Amino acid sequence: MTTNLNPDPLVRFLGKPRAEFTRADIVRYIRENGIEMVNLRYPGADGRLKTLNFIINDEEYLESILTCGERVDGSSLFPYIEAGASDLYVVPRYRTAFRNPFSEIPAVDLLCSYYTKDGTPLDMAPEQTLRRAHEELRRVTGLDFHVMGELEFYVVSPLQELYLADDQKGYHESTPFNKGAAFRTLAMKYIAEAGGLIKYGHSEVGNFTQGDRMYEQNEIEFLPTDLEDAADQLMVAKWIIRTLAWQQGVDVTFAPKITVGKAGSGLHIHTRLMRQGRNAMVTDDGALSDNALKAIAGYLSLAPSLTAFGNTNPTSYFRLVPHQEAPTNICWGDRNRSVLVRVPLGWSAGANRMACDANPLESPSSLDVNLKQTVEFRCPDGSADIYLLLAGLAVAARHGFEMENGLQYARDRYVDVNIFDEKHKEVLARLSQLPASCEESARRLEEQRAIYERHGVFAPRLIDGLVARLEAFRDADLRRELQHDKERVAKLVKRFFYCG
Known part of the structure; x- marks a missing residue:
């Protein structure tokens, strides 16, 4: 695959299609391009993207964000999830990474998938469906x-x-x-x-x-x-x-x-x-x-x-x-x-x-x-x-x-x-x-x-x-x-x- 005409700066830098992005690729792009922030984004029941912002402290913290994602309150995102059992994980999908075109702080954004407390895909999540x-x-x-x-x-x-x-x-x-x-x-x-x-x-x-x-x-x-x-x-x-x-x-x-x-x-x-x-x-x-x-x-x-x-x-x-x-x-x-x-x-x-x-x-x-x-x-x-x-x-x-x-x-x-x-x-x-x-x-x-x-x-x-x-x-x-x-x-x- 030739990437020199691709408008996506991550594709051009990494020299591979998005479907082949790995965690190591994202870390390398962030390290070598002065990226200071990672934003995790995920859809709510209203059809709009929600956001968690992370300032990168060091490479170990970056690895943790990309590997583990973070916890969110599912009942605040989806009205049909009970508040008593609403803790969910959002875990980034590396193939979705992109350079944020608006952030004054250099940032890479990734879309996420939802997982339950047991680490299984949330059955009612839009992207899992x-x-x-x-x-x-x-x-x-x-x-x-x-x-x-x-x-x-x-x-x-x-x-x-x-x-x-x-x-x-x-x-x-x-x-x-x-x-x-x-x-x-x-x-x-x-x-x-x-x-x-x-x-x-x-x-x-x-x-x-x-x-x-x-x-x-x-x-x-x-x-x-x-x-x-x-x-x-x-x-x-x-x-x-x-x-x-x-x-x-x-x-x-x-x-x-x-x-x-x-x-x-x-x-x-x-x-x-x-x-x-x-x-x-x-x-x-x-x-x-x-x-x-x-x-x-x-x-x-x-x-x-x-x-x-x-x-x-x-x-x-x-x-x-x-x-x-x-x-x-x-x-x-x-x-x-x-x-x-x-x-x-x-x-x-x-x-x-x-x-x-x-x-x-x-x-x-x-x-x-x-x-x-x-x-x-x-x-x-x-x-x-x-x-x-x-x-x-x-x-x-x-x-x-x-x-x-x-x-x-x-x-x-x-x-x-x-x-x-x-x-x-x-x-x-x-x-x-x-x-x-x-x-x-x-x-x-x-x-x-x-x-x-x-x-x-x-x-x-x-x-x-x-x-x-x-x-x-x-x-x-x-x-x-x-x-x-x-x-x-x-x-x-x-x-x-x-x-x-």
């Missing part, structure tokens, strides 16, 4: 699960009157009509230096002004990678985006909905199944494989309960409304952005032909363009618990392989028409719908919980806690009640502005 989900998917299918996220967010800043983009016309806009480009590209640089595998960044559709504030929607999209690494990258990316915004005096929100009539922010998840470095979701000629159809069947079958991990507060269901790009019907299709599961446009048929046409001096490339084909799950949003959402999708993919009629189940739910067109109303009538509230999402999770708990992937106490949390919103009729009440909608949006 994700690991078990991947292990069971591999056991059943013999395939690895790769995912990547499309991280959408709004940058909120003081209104600038010059070069204002048209309302809701911000898609791929450039400077000077897009004012947030410098913020977005700096965030991308920091995320890449922290190990994030970024595909690209751009401005999104959402663009509007409200009072003296300017709202600009942005997106940073990642490259497909191993399931666990993808989750870690998204967590670190959200932390970096928020910290950079705070540092620069602007606001950022990943909230599903900010105001009525304006684009909400989703967290679309692209997936692919891999076997020995090859994309098992496509055939050699670029067609969707049976593996892909089985995974799609699983996504569609568990879609109602997957909202419990990916759409976790009442404003989520102000985004999931009919006749918008956000899906409401449980179906799939090619390139259609109103479906729940979308197969994006691929390259296999014409990649070389297009490149040679645009560049007449070029010869055809041997690039394996089938690796670029993914299957996209479109309903999650910025409120998602990233680890549990991706774990749920891994369970759903596995479930698709375990379904006796998986292939037919997928074929029966394929649509290639505009389902909201009156002349295709019979297609719409045969489709099931996603939940319309947190309460309904909780009910659907309760109905399908056995599938998540199978093989010990999701701990029953974790499912109990999620169901109770969603039910507590009591929002079954909230969307109808607030339909024309802008003041109450604004109050609700403010409550969940920093979700996820």
